[in-house]
Amino acid sequence: MDKTKVFDFERLTTFGEVDCACGQKHSTDTKILAVGRGVIEELPDALKKLNVKRPMIVSGSFVFPTVGEKVCMVLDKANIEYSIFVFESNGTKKLQPNEEAVTEIIEKFNPICDILLSVGSGSVSDVCKAAATELNVPQLTVGSAPSMDGYTSASSSLEINNTKASVNVNAPVGIICDVELMAQAPMRLLWAGLGDIAAKTCSLCEWEMASVIKGEHYCPYTANMVKLSYERSLSGAPGIPERNLDSVQAVIEGLLLSGVCMSYVNSSRPASGLEHYFSHCWEMMAIARGKEYDLHGIYVGIGTVITLNIFKKLRYLRPDRARAEKAAAEFDRDTWEARLRRVFKSTAESFIALEDKLRKNDSKNRMQRVDKILEKWDKLVEILEKAPDPEEFEAVLRSSGMPTRASEIGLSADDVADAFVCSRDTREKYLISSLIWDIGYMDEFEALVKELV
Numbered sequence: 287m288d289k290t291k292v293f294d295f296e297r298l299t300t301f302g303e304v305d306c307a308c309g310q311k312h313s314t315d316t317k318i319l320a321v322g323r324g325v326i327e328e329l330p331d332a333l334k335k336l337n338v339k340r341p342m343i344v345s346g347s348f349v350f351p352t353v354g355e356k357v358c359m360v361l362d363k364a365n366i367e368y369s370i371f372v373f374e375s376n377g378t379k380k381l382q383p384n385e386e387a388v389t390e391i392i393e394k395f396n397p398i399c400d401i402l403l404s405v406g407s408g409s410v411s412d413v414c415k416a417a418a419t420e421l422n423v424p425q426l427t428v429g430s431a432p433s434m435d436g437y438t439s440a441s442s443s444l445e446i447n448n449t450k451a452s453v454n455v456n457a458p459v460g461i462i463c464d465v466e467l468m469a470q471a472p473m474r475l476l477w478a479g480l481g482d483i484a485a486k487t488c489s490l491c492e493w494e495m496a497s498v499i500k501g502e503h504y505c506p507y508t509a510n511m512v513k514l515s516y517e518r519s520l521s522g523a524p525g526i527p528e529r530n531l532d533s534v535q536a537v538i539e540g541l542l543l544s545g546v547c548m549s550y551v552n553s554s555r556p557a558s559g560l561e562h563y564f565s566h567c568w569e570m571m572a573i574a575r576g577k578e579y580d581l582h583g584i585y586v587g588i589g590t591v592i593t594l595n596i597f598k599k600l601r602y603l604r605p606d607r608a609r610a611e612k613a614a615a616e617f618d619r620d621t622w623e624a625r626l627r628r629v630f631k632s633t634a635e636s637f638i639a640l641e642d643k644l645r646k647n648d649s650k651n652r653m654q655r656v657d658k659i660l661e662k663w664d665k666l667v668e669i670l671e672k673a674p675d676p677e678e679f680e681a682v683l684r685s686s687g688m689p690t691r692a693s694e695i696g697l698s699a700d701d702v703a704d705a706f707v708c709s710r711d712t713r714e715k716y717l718i719s720s721l722i723w724d725i726g727y728m729d730e731f732e733a734l735v736k737e738l739v
């Protein structure tokens with residue numbers, strides 16, 4: 287094993303199934319995970335290993351002149367023929383990961399190609415995974431920035447009907463992350479990667495709490511791997527402003543490992559909790575306002591700092607049944623619907639329909655959860671105590687130069703409050719905000735998050 291590599295990815299990807307004590311068998315569909323300096327040169331070998339002959343390169347207009355050109359050079363040197371499709375430049379606007387972009391790839395795909403070679407980061411990777419799944423061809427990614435942990439995942443985050451949705455797709459068969467190339471990515475993308483990995487300090491706790499309250503499957507083995515992944519990535523934070531290669535490598539390795547963990551349990555649970563819902567909500571709010579949204583990881587990093595502060599306040603609370611009962615009796619469906627419509631405009635209707643299916647607001651269902659929460663409160667506090675101290679943690683993130691407060695990226699105290707209160711309504715996942723609503727403390731915590739802007 288290369289000494290500069292902390293994680294033995296080769297072992298992770300070729301080890302086959304892990305027969306785990308949690309009762310599940312864990313595996314990943316990704317066969318090649320190459321991370322390190324100069325690993326772009328391994329691309330021809332990777333194609334050979336995957337038994338494919340002609341890649342179709344798909345890239346964005348910003349990334350193609352740097353990483354894309356390098357990919358072409360490596361393929362030319364190895365006498366490998368390829369086809370190329372580069373998304374047209376749209377001024378300074380980022381590529382929108384929507385159905386049109388996926389259709390464009392499908393239409394431009396040269397049928398003599400036998401693999402889709404995605405060159406880029408978040409959006410390009412999302413649309414390529416979806417297109418490759420539709421085309422029924424394997425997909426290999428050459429990463430251009432350590433900006434998120436979704437490279438290895440079997441889901442794509444796509445804009446569908448004015449909302450961001452997670453779509454099930456085939457996971458890439460290979461990922462190549464050349465540290466030297468990725469270190470040159472725009473600084474904001476490097477920060478975004480740190481933000482996305484920071485999330486795991488919260489999501490791990492929420493995962494364990496959901497197993498206690500809702501009986502969701504929980505795997506201590508995978509949880510420990512996620513912990514290793516964020517410790518590894520965050521060790522790189524102070525070296526990010528100088529684009530130190532060891533630091534960038536640390537960030538990438540942690541992000542990839544976190545992605546593998548999601549495949550291991552076939553769920554985003556280990557890697558995504560309330561902090562991610564701040565991001566989902568702010569994205570949807572931007573779409574509803576007709577504005578461009580910020581990078582996923584930038585939102586998630588800020589959401590993480592807020593969530594850690596929520597965890598800390600929650601640790602000192604003693605919830606009781608009377609208060610929860612009072613909140614349940616006072617719940618007003620019209621006020622609840624009106625807020626969703628104000629925040630998300632037309633998209634709110636799908637959240638209202640989701641409630642009609644789930645009935646999470648019904649008093650009886652709510653009080654059943656409350657009883658469980660009260661019964662297990664000491665255990666829940668014990669789990670919350672595993673999360674880092676918010677102030678110390680924010681200082682680690684700040685050492686990279688990244689924004690850690692919503693006001694730094696143009697969001698208001700009301701935007702933070704709306705995202706927090708509505709987070710529990712946008713998808714099915716049980717979040718820490720769901721718990722706070724259940725026990726009747728929403729107003730107190732809404733006031734807290736507003737102060738954290």
Ligand SMILES: [Zn+2]
Pocket residue numbers: 306307308309310312505506507508
């Ligand atoms: Zn397990």
Ligand SMILES: [Zn+2]
Pocket residue numbers: 434435482558562582586
């Ligand atoms: Zn994420």
